[in-house]
Amino acid sequence: MNAKIMTMALALLLAAPAVAGWKVVAPTRVTVAQSTLSVTPDAGWNRWTVKPIRNEERWSLDGPLLNRLSFYGGIAQDEPLARERNRKREPLPKFDRTMRATDIAELIERTVRITEEAPDFVTEAVEPATFAGQPGFRLRYRYTAGELVRRGEARGRIADGRLYMIVFTAPALHYFDAGLPRAAAIMDSARIG
Amino acid sequence: MWGLRDMSSIRWAVLCAAALAAVPALAQEKAATKPGFAFPTDHAIRILVFRPEVRAGSQSAGGATTPNAEWTRNARTNIMTALTAARPGGAAEVAFIPDAEGDAAAVLADYRALFGAVANTVLQHRLFKGDRLPTKKTGFEYSLGPGVAKLAETAGGGDYALFVTTNDQYGSTGRKLLQLAAALATTAAGGIGPTVTSGQHSGYAGLIDLKTGDLIWMNADARMGGDVRDADGAARRVTQLLEDFPVQASVAAAAPKP
Amino acid sequence: MIARWPATAALLLAAAPVMAADLTPTGSPSAPGYTPIGRDEQGLWAEADEQERELKASKLIVRDPGVNAYLRRVLCRTVGDGHCRAVRLYLVRAPIFNADMGPTGVLRLYTGLLLRVRDEAELAAILGHEFTHFENRHSLADMRRRRSATNWGAWLTVASIAASAPRNYTPDFLVSYYSYSRDQEREADLGGLHRMSGAGYRPLAASNVWMHLREEKDAQARGLGVRSLKDRDYGPFVSHPMDVERMTYLAREGQALTTPATSFDGLDDYRRQLAPIWPMLIDDQIKLNDFGASEYVLANLARGDWTGPLLYARAELYRARGLIDQLTAEALYRQAIVRDDAPVATWRGLGLVLLRNGRADEGRAMLRDYLRRAPDAVDRAALQAMADGM
Structure with a gap:
C-alpha cells in the first residue's frame, strides 16, 4: 500500500496512459454506435473500443489525429455531442x-x-442532402486546434426525434482530401433501422 | 485571473508526453521504413533539415527541469554539425532550411504542425505496442501530401526533408544522490519504496519525400546515449537517431552536382 | 530501523553543498540591450525565445495593425517609453479573460480580456500588472521556488521511508510555493496600479476589473442555475489571490492614489480603437454556450445604448437557448432590424426564429430577403430550401 502511494506521489516516472484499444472493422455491413445505424465500410478502418459518449463510435484509418470518422447513433433530445467535463458548470x-x-x-x-x-x-457549407434514404443535411467546416488546421464534413438526419450523423475530420493539409472519398462512401452506405 | 505567467509550448509538451508515454519499459527504441523504399540511383540526393528541436537542461533532485541556454546552444550546433558530417543515407548534400518570413513562414509552420501530428501518430499508434492500430501493424503508410514540394522551393530545392527532435534533461548531482538514497531506503524498507530514475534523454527523427510527401522513415528512442553537449557525444547521438536510415545504392550515371 | 538512518542522513548532508550557487541577476531586464545573467535566467530566456519563434507564426495571433499599435501605445504610456520597447505584445485570439508574461518580455493578451475590460484605464492596470512580472523577474523566482520546493519534498519523502515513517512531503512544500506565487501576484497588482496611476490613469479602475469579474461570475451562475463561485476559496494550491481580495486592496490603494491628475479613463479611445475587431470578439463569446456571462458582457458593452450589432448578438444568444427564449429572440431581432447599423445576419436570425415561432410566411420571406442581401452565404442551399418551404 505504502509503496504504491509513494510511487504515485513522487511522480518520478510518467504514468502510463489509460490503455485504449483498437479493433479491425470488417468490410461488411456493420451496425455502429450500439444503434440501428449501419454502414458498409471498405477495408482498412480501425474502431476505437472507447466510447466517447454513449451514442458515439469512432473509427480511424491512420490514427485519430490524422483522420477520424465519428458515428452518432441517435443522439436523444437534450443530449450533447461530446462528454461534458462539468455538466452543471460547463454544459x-x-x-x-x-x-x-x-x-x-x-x-x-x-x-x-x-x-x-x-x-x-x-x-463553410450547409446544404440539404440525402442521408440513409431520406432528406437530411451535409455540412462542411474548418478550425484550428493546436496550430493544426482541420476540416470536417458531417452528414446526417433526424429520425424519430434522434440525431443520426457521421462526421469525418482530418487535417486540412493532405489528410482531409485524401480520406474524404472513403469516408463519403461510408456515409453514402448509411442505413437506419 | 491574468498573470498565469509561463505557458509552456503546448505542442512540444504533447509530442514529448506522447514520446515518453507511448514507450513501454521493454521497448525504448523503434524504427520503421516505408516498405519497398529505395533512394533513386540516377542522381545524388539533397536532404533539407528542419531546424532541430533541441532542449537541454538539468533535472533537480525533486525532478523539476531547468533549461540550460549554453547546453541547448551547444547541443543544437553539435547536432547540426554531426548531421552534416553524417550525410544520412549517403546524401551528397545536407542543407538546413533557413528561417522564413511572411507566407513562406506560414507554409513552414503548417507543415511543422502536420509533421507533429504524423510523428505523434506514428509514436502512439504504430511503433509501440499498447495503442497500436491493427491495420497499421505492418507497412508504413503516412504522408504530408505532395504540397510539401513548396517547402523544397523555399530552401533552394531538395529531395528529402529530415526532422530531428531531442530532449535531454541531465540528472543533477542532487538527483543522483536522491536516486541512491531512495534505493538504500527502499532496500532497508524491505523493497517497499519508490524507484527514482535520473536523467531523461529522448529523441526522434523522420524523413519525408519532398515530391510525394510520404514519410519514408522514422526512428524514436526514449533512452538515448551520446552527450549532446560535446561534439563527440553529439556525433554518437546522431548515429543513434539515424539508426536504420535507408541508404542510397551507388549513384549510377549521374555525377554529384557541381 | 534506526541503524539505517545514518546512510540516508549522510546523503542528505552531502547533497546540500552540491546545489551550486547561481548568479543573482541585477539591473532592469527591460533596459535596452539587457542580456540575461546567470545560468537560470539564461536558460529561461533561451527556452522563452524558442517558444516565441512558434508564437510568432501562430494562426491565432490577431494581426490588425491599428489594434496592435493602440495596445502598444497604452502599454508605453503605462510603463514608460524607455521600458516598453523591451516588451513584445501578442494579441491571441482566445475567448478567455487572461493575459500572461514570460521572462523575456513576451506579453500575451487574450481577446476575451479586451471584451471585458471597459476602458483604457482598466487595460493599463492589466498591462502594468504584466509588466511588473517582467520587470521584477517573477518567472525566474517562480522557477527557483518550484525547484526548491520539489527538492525538499523529495528528500524528506525519501528520508521518511528510511526512517520507517513514510509520508509524501511534496505537498507541504508546494503549499509554500503557491503562497509565494500569490505574493508575486499581489506585487504585480500593486505595481501595475502604481504604474497606471503614475501615467495619469484613474487608479480605481484597477479594482473595478475585479468587481466586474465577480459580477460576471454571479451572472454566469444565474444563467446556469447554480451557486456563484465568486467567493469560492480554492484552498492553498492556487497561484492567484481570490478576486475579492484583489478588488479590495486595489480599491484601498487606488483611493489613496486618486488625485485630480489621475482621472483619465480613455473610454472613447478604447471603444474606437478596438472597433475593427469588436464583431469577431463578440461572436467568439456568444458561441461559448455561456448564456449568463455572455449576456452580462453584452450589457456592459451596451451600457444602456443597444446598437444594432449588440441587439443582434443578444438575439443570437437567446435563439441558441431553446424554445422559451425564441420569443425574446424574435423581439430582439425586430429591435435590431429597424436600425441602420443592423448586421445583415439579423435577417437570417429573424427568419429562422420566425419559422420556429409559427410565422412561416413571414419567416420564409425574411430568409429570401437575407439571401438577396447575402448572396454568398455559406448556408445558402439550406436556407433556400427552408425559404422554399421544404
Whole structure:
C-alpha cells in the first residue's frame, strides 16, 4: 500500500496512459454506435473500443489525429455531442428534435469551439442532402486546434426525434482530401433501422 | 485571473508526453521504413533539415527541469554539425532550411504542425505496442501530401526533408544522490519504496519525400546515449537517431552536382 | 530501523553543498540591450525565445495593425517609453479573460480580456500588472521556488521511508510555493496600479476589473442555475489571490492614489480603437454556450445604448437557448432590424426564429430577403430550401 502511494506521489516516472484499444472493422455491413445505424465500410478502418459518449463510435484509418470518422447513433433530445467535463458548470449545447440543418451546424460549431478550444471555427457549407434514404443535411467546416488546421464534413438526419450523423475530420493539409472519398462512401452506405 | 505567467509550448509538451508515454519499459527504441523504399540511383540526393528541436537542461533532485541556454546552444550546433558530417543515407548534400518570413513562414509552420501530428501518430499508434492500430501493424503508410514540394522551393530545392527532435534533461548531482538514497531506503524498507530514475534523454527523427510527401522513415528512442553537449557525444547521438536510415545504392550515371 | 538512518542522513548532508550557487541577476531586464545573467535566467530566456519563434507564426495571433499599435501605445504610456520597447505584445485570439508574461518580455493578451475590460484605464492596470512580472523577474523566482520546493519534498519523502515513517512531503512544500506565487501576484497588482496611476490613469479602475469579474461570475451562475463561485476559496494550491481580495486592496490603494491628475479613463479611445475587431470578439463569446456571462458582457458593452450589432448578438444568444427564449429572440431581432447599423445576419436570425415561432410566411420571406442581401452565404442551399418551404 505504502509503496504504491509513494510511487504515485513522487511522480518520478510518467504514468502510463489509460490503455485504449483498437479493433479491425470488417468490410461488411456493420451496425455502429450500439444503434440501428449501419454502414458498409471498405477495408482498412480501425474502431476505437472507447466510447466517447454513449451514442458515439469512432473509427480511424491512420490514427485519430490524422483522420477520424465519428458515428452518432441517435443522439436523444437534450443530449450533447461530446462528454461534458462539468455538466452543471460547463454544459455543452444540447440536441433538440426540432433542429434544422442550420441549427445542427451551430450545434457542432459551439461544441467544437468549446471542446477543442478552437476560436476560429468557420462553417463553410450547409446544404440539404440525402442521408440513409431520406432528406437530411451535409455540412462542411474548418478550425484550428493546436496550430493544426482541420476540416470536417458531417452528414446526417433526424429520425424519430434522434440525431443520426457521421462526421469525418482530418487535417486540412493532405489528410482531409485524401480520406474524404472513403469516408463519403461510408456515409453514402448509411442505413437506419 | 491574468498573470498565469509561463505557458509552456503546448505542442512540444504533447509530442514529448506522447514520446515518453507511448514507450513501454521493454521497448525504448523503434524504427520503421516505408516498405519497398529505395533512394533513386540516377542522381545524388539533397536532404533539407528542419531546424532541430533541441532542449537541454538539468533535472533537480525533486525532478523539476531547468533549461540550460549554453547546453541547448551547444547541443543544437553539435547536432547540426554531426548531421552534416553524417550525410544520412549517403546524401551528397545536407542543407538546413533557413528561417522564413511572411507566407513562406506560414507554409513552414503548417507543415511543422502536420509533421507533429504524423510523428505523434506514428509514436502512439504504430511503433509501440499498447495503442497500436491493427491495420497499421505492418507497412508504413503516412504522408504530408505532395504540397510539401513548396517547402523544397523555399530552401533552394531538395529531395528529402529530415526532422530531428531531442530532449535531454541531465540528472543533477542532487538527483543522483536522491536516486541512491531512495534505493538504500527502499532496500532497508524491505523493497517497499519508490524507484527514482535520473536523467531523461529522448529523441526522434523522420524523413519525408519532398515530391510525394510520404514519410519514408522514422526512428524514436526514449533512452538515448551520446552527450549532446560535446561534439563527440553529439556525433554518437546522431548515429543513434539515424539508426536504420535507408541508404542510397551507388549513384549510377549521374555525377554529384557541381 | 534506526541503524539505517545514518546512510540516508549522510546523503542528505552531502547533497546540500552540491546545489551550486547561481548568479543573482541585477539591473532592469527591460533596459535596452539587457542580456540575461546567470545560468537560470539564461536558460529561461533561451527556452522563452524558442517558444516565441512558434508564437510568432501562430494562426491565432490577431494581426490588425491599428489594434496592435493602440495596445502598444497604452502599454508605453503605462510603463514608460524607455521600458516598453523591451516588451513584445501578442494579441491571441482566445475567448478567455487572461493575459500572461514570460521572462523575456513576451506579453500575451487574450481577446476575451479586451471584451471585458471597459476602458483604457482598466487595460493599463492589466498591462502594468504584466509588466511588473517582467520587470521584477517573477518567472525566474517562480522557477527557483518550484525547484526548491520539489527538492525538499523529495528528500524528506525519501528520508521518511528510511526512517520507517513514510509520508509524501511534496505537498507541504508546494503549499509554500503557491503562497509565494500569490505574493508575486499581489506585487504585480500593486505595481501595475502604481504604474497606471503614475501615467495619469484613474487608479480605481484597477479594482473595478475585479468587481466586474465577480459580477460576471454571479451572472454566469444565474444563467446556469447554480451557486456563484465568486467567493469560492480554492484552498492553498492556487497561484492567484481570490478576486475579492484583489478588488479590495486595489480599491484601498487606488483611493489613496486618486488625485485630480489621475482621472483619465480613455473610454472613447478604447471603444474606437478596438472597433475593427469588436464583431469577431463578440461572436467568439456568444458561441461559448455561456448564456449568463455572455449576456452580462453584452450589457456592459451596451451600457444602456443597444446598437444594432449588440441587439443582434443578444438575439443570437437567446435563439441558441431553446424554445422559451425564441420569443425574446424574435423581439430582439425586430429591435435590431429597424436600425441602420443592423448586421445583415439579423435577417437570417429573424427568419429562422420566425419559422420556429409559427410565422412561416413571414419567416420564409425574411430568409429570401437575407439571401438577396447575402448572396454568398455559406448556408445558402439550406436556407433556400427552408425559404422554399421544404
